[in-house]
Amino acid sequence: AVRNGTVAGNAVAGSGGGVYLLEGGELRNSIAWYNTAASGNNILVSGAGASVRNVCAADGVTDGVDGCITNEPALADWPAGDFHLLAGSSCVDAGNNADAGGAFDFYGSPRIMRTVDVGAAEYVTAPAIIMPATAAFFAAWGGAVPAAQVVAVSNAGVPSCTWSNT
Secondary structure (H helix, E strand, O other), rough: EEEOOOOOOOOOOEOOOOOOOOOOOOOOEEOOOOOEEEEOEEEEEEEEEEEEOHHHHHOOOOOOOHOEEOOOEEEHHHOEEEEEEOOOOOOOOOOOHHOOOOOOOOOEEEOOOOOOOOOOOOOOOOOOOOOOOOOOOOOOOOOOOOOOOOOOOOOOOOOOOOOOOO
């Protein structure tokens, strides 16, 4: 079984350029894209018993059936080996948590942050800055007479955020 894998950039003269499931096998929460072959560029299923669910591929799956996606996955830089998902990728939160492949993704990020993503890498946004209950900081820009600066403070938790400028 392949779970939360990304298979990209393979070329074969025969069949099944990305994934070839012959008489069985499982492909779950995975991406098979940018592969070439004489038949079945990305996914080729031959015979009975194979199972493909929550997979993103240009061929070998039907969009919307068993959670499969045929939209391009929007990988950061697959030719250079960067399989991170970009913002807006249809693979974000498109997997099935029950089929997740391990606790961490290819890059060491937690595998399930919400709903598991399809592919080897979970989509990760910029981390939030977690501050203690009371924090003080000093910032100055521009020398003796700095230009006006804007500092934005927000709170996503409880209790409410209080701010003072002294």
